[in-house]
Amino acid sequence: MVDRGAADRDATPAAAPMRDAAARPDASLPDDWPAGPGTSLALNRMGSFDWDLDSGRLHLDQGALAVLRMRPEEFDGDPTSLLGPVPRAESARLDTLISTALKDGSDSYGAYFRVRDADGSLCWTHTQGHIRRDDRGRPCRVIGILRDATDELGHSARPSGPEEFHRHQTSVVERTTAALAHARTVQDVIDFFKDPRSVEHLGSDLLVLGLVETGRIHLVAEGPAEHYIPGTLYTRVDDNLPMSDVIRTVTPRFIESREEWAACYPWLWDNIKGIGICSAAYLPLVAQGRPIGALGILYRDTRGFTQQERNLLIALSSSLAQALARAMLFDQEHDLAEGLQQAMLPRRIPDIPGAQIAVRYRSASMGRDVGGDWYDVVPLPGGRVGAVIGDVQGHDTQAAAVMGQLRIVLRAYATEGHAPGTVMARASTFLHELDTDRFATCSYAEADLSTGVVQLVRAGHIDPLLRHADGTCRRLPVAGGLPLGLSAEFGPLDYPVTTMELDPGETLLMFTDGLVEEPGADLDEGMRKLVAVVRDGPYELQSLADRLCETAGGERIGEDDMAVLLLRRHGAPARGGGRLQQHIAPADPEALSAARHMIRAAVRAWGARERSDEIELVADELVTNALLHTEGAAVVTIRMLTGPQRRVRVEVEDRSSVLPRRREPGESGVSGRGLLLVDRLADVWGVEPRGTGKSVWCEFVVPGRH
Incomplete structure (x- = not known):
């Protein structure tokens, strides 16, 4: 019995190739079949x-x-x-x-x-x-x-039948919505409509986009650009123009013929009839119940808009209005966040004799997220300057508020004359007592511009860079402590001081992690890239700061805010007037070591290298006496005095009013030799009362520079 249904199916055109292939099992296939x-x-x-x-x-x-x-x-x-x-x-x-x-x-x-x-x-x-x-x-x-x-997304072919036209219009709305889904700023939306392909994308011949600004309509996009009509850049809402009508009435306006153009808008028609426009759809852009702009879609052919077409175009205007509303809110929040951040930063950087300074700040492009990055420059007595860079955890108004308070207290502690380690420890205690769950990373550098001696303290922050006068650049390892706030809660308030020398023409670069961090990349790799940018960058300091922001940070716009501070020492080394100071707590070998390093570097910078050992030995003796025979910390200060003779003066202060006594040690005595050593090595020494304590000082005459 024959299955007529099967026979009929085999007779269809679709089944013919299959039947032929079955009939020819050995039929040859293309050499490249199947395609790879x-x-x-x-x-x-x-x-x-x-x-x-x-x-x-x-x-x-x-x-x-x-x-x-x-x-x-x-x-x-x-x-x-x-x-x-x-x-x-x-x-x-x-x-x-x-x-x-x-x-x-x-x-x-x-x-x-x-x-x-x-x-x-x-x-x-x-x-x-x-x-x-x-x-x-x-x-x-x-x-x-x-x-x-x-x-x-850019097919310009016009559909022919009603059903195909309906499908085409539906896809226009879907594709436009998809294209605008990631537009974050108003400029992103404007750029989309300025693109010449957007005209084809919307299936029209000309389009215009206007936004309401302070009671006027600003034409922000028109395509193609060569059809711009003078006098339409800014218009009033009560003008006799289709865009004004739809914004004023919040109702779409569909123009279906040349005659309708000429009758309703004679001035505009006189200016556009030369480009062959016959019909148009003007759509109000409404967000939160108020018009924010209008979109005009113009065609060169005469057409009537069916109800389905009108509904689809209104849906298009709704999607565009929502995208614009989001973009406007984003721009407003970002402007507010950036303004708040800038208000928290110093309004101006003071002129520092002997140094050139450049600072930069770039906010994150993530809406209302306010960053906690900051910088500051603090003029200090004796030709010194303090440089601060820091980053409070988080991206919100609380981070900005904490940042503003931290900047102020760090500035106050530095101005009071505290040593760098003490400045950082007190700032950590302040943040802990602020009753906030935020911590902050920070680096503080105190530079004596007369000697080039720089004392650096780091609280969980990124190491700075040092660019030499010949352009070479390297990472500067700095001993570090816990971030501010954490050290006061979990660990000792211990911030070791790293001392280095900044020669004339050399630049200290301090920055926050937004400059070097990349998603999915190692921090060391970011540092290597930054070193390369600094090495190949311009010598002029302001241009170098611009290059850092553009090149090193440009690829990560939107990820994080960033702050940059560049400090360059210029001019020849000073002949005198320098002053350096170090606080030393009891049982603090790190501070004692930092003091020795400071003295050694200062004496070398002042050209008194031949007396370096004597000065360092005497300072050690004075500090040891102060720590052994008094309670509390000692403060060692070294300075260069100018006059008929160049003299290096070392002072050690403590809080005891008991004056030191020089006595001869016995043959087997192990004490009593300190002041005897001071008397033999120093050219002159003495004791001065200082409020609640005293200062033991000594001076060394050093040869003048030639």
């Missing part, structure tokens, strides 16, 4: 990429390079090579989206972005990536594809 993945991707304008986050290397196959409009020799495996074809705004938006996916535990992401073609036009592209993570959940690799989305 590379061929399939290339023919469909797609490519693949593999990004190793640990090394930072990025692999793009030939198809991916073609999608990005790049030649193989233009790409070296460094992701920064993509900054050429990808516009800066697109790169920043894409970087933020990928960084968010890496941080929030996502296993994939997808985004539309634009690349620049050889003729300068922008073409739509889509990327999709799968994120691989290690056993600890840390992202280590991204594998994905790139595809050309020009036809998808």
